[in-house]
Amino acid sequence: MNLGDPDFVDVTDVVADMLSPKFAKELKKTIYDNTTFGPKHYGGRWNQINDHGxxxxxxxxxxxxxxAITNTVNAFFGSKILSPRTGIVLNNEMDDFSMPMNNTSANAPPPAPSNFVRPCKRPLSSxxxxxxLKDEKLKAxxxxxxxxNIIAGTTQVFLNxxxxxxxxxxSVMAPRVYHQLIPNVVMYENWTTVIGDHFEVPATIRSDxxxxxxVLQVSASATVSQFIVQNLDGLKGNGELVAVSDPRKGGFPAGF
Structure with a gap:
């Protein structure tokens, strides 16, 4: 939440930390395998944005x-305004800005100044x-x-x-967990799609x-992944492509 539109906010140090192995080692020191801590332990300063759509x-x-294309209208029907000329639903992207508040709850951190509304400014997005790439060749x-939950969902499929x-x-079918730091709750998948696929984090993992x-809570929604892997091992030229479209939303891959 220290990120923001680079035309308005200096994010040089933040991005440098995100790409730094040294910084990653410092973050690793805050992780203990036998216990968890409150948001302040992990450096949480600002309230999170609940973007969707x-x-x-x-x-x-x-x-x-x-x-790789991710797009949004930022709600089920965006801003609920339909262009009469194009038929396109206009987005509700203003909802992704952090909004200044006169009073903040003692239990909730303040909104992030880097993401405050300004004319011509782009809001933060997940x-x-x-x-x-590996050796300049496409891997996935x-x-x-x-x-x-996009960042958590993408990371889990990648790591799987x-x-x-x-x-x-x-990698795509494995049930997922989500944590936004604030609120300090682990959301976990335990639901069945309309086409009958069931996704449930095992009881042993939940117990651990x-x-x-x-603190655990059943996730009322889930991330939906589209994953393509190119296998170059032992193959000459272009390798084999394997595409998976997440059944959580009834998707299927297509090849031409």
Whole structure:
């Protein structure tokens, strides 16, 4: 929440920290495997933005050109205004700005000044369209829709495949957990889609999280991922593409 439109806010130091292995090692020191802490322990200073209303598409063509597109109208029907000329629903993107408040609750941090409204300014977004390269060759395209949980959803699919070695379908199908720092609650998947797919974080994992001091709550919504992996191992030229469209929203991959 220290990020903001770089035309209005100097984010040089923030971005440098995000890309710094040294900074990552310092963050690692705040993580204990046997217990969890309150938001202040992890550096939470500002209130979070509850953005929503997103969609994502991942694309790779026959020449290995890759596109990851996340877009939003920022609500089910955006600003609830339809352009009579184009038929396009106008977005509600102003909702992604932090709003100054005269009075803030003692239990809630203040809004982030870097994201305050200004003319011609772009609001902060949790969109995380991602293209993965190795040795300058395409390895994967991944992205997620799901509002404020987008970063967590994208990270979990990425780690499932590249850190845990799960196949692309299993990486997407694995049940997910979400934590926004504020409120200090772990949201976990335990729901069934309209087409009958059930996603549930195992009871053993939920129990372990509670033993560490986490407060758990069933997630009323979920992130939806579109994941394409290119396997170059042992193949000449262009490798095999495997595409997975998350069944959480009834999606399916398409190839041409």
């Amino acid at each position: 997103t969609s994502h598409v991942s694309i790779v063509d026959s020449n290995q050109n890759a596109v 969109m995380t369209p991602t293209i993965v 395209v991944v992205g997620v829709s799901g509002g404020a 495949h590249f850190a845990l070695g799960m196949d692309p379908l299993s 999280l509670q033993k560490k001091g986490h």
